[in-house]
Amino acid sequence: MTVFCDLDGTLLDVSEKFHRIYSHLLRENGHKPMGKDDYWRLRRGGLKTCDILSWTGAESLLARYESGFLERVEHPEWLAFDTIFDGVPGLLRRVRNAGRVVLVTLRRDPHALAWQLSHTGLAEHLDLVLSGHDPQREAWQVKVGLVREALPDCDFSASWFIGDMATDIRAGKALGCRTAAVLTGMGVEDSLRLLEPDFILAGINDVATTVGL
């Protein structure tokens, strides 16, 4: 059995980093940011960035905000705010007793990714790390391509694909895996439900009981 697992919002809690970058960019441009709970309530409610900015009258910042966010979101100075969810090392150890864990992520900076996997201790719990970035293709197609290229002989029908975004569920279904969506990241529950994953879980630790590991 192979468990394909997303990183951001699935194994890593990125909520602090996202809110800090948001707050930094708003303050830098003379606006008052909203608190972390409000910010995530709106994001997980499905609001787009422009709507979140307009909530505090900062909608004119959109272009500057988006480029500023991209510049920072994979920089180690900000990656340092990401933490692994409680219980993840133990969970990955259990999964690896029954199979292998393959990380599938769409980071642009492979060096920053390697630094973070080492810094968080996740690296020692992963059998394989697949990462790529291709703005010409849809994100789920990039994930499918990474997996097919690395593991052409994988038995996908005996595998799982787990992640927090529609991208992960689409990729898992396209590969023929069973799928589980987690609600700890950036995905919106109603949108994830429309894709009909096999399971919708509160968090990655529920995989243990659901999948029976």
Ligand SMILES: [Mg+2]
């Ligand atoms: Mg994710």
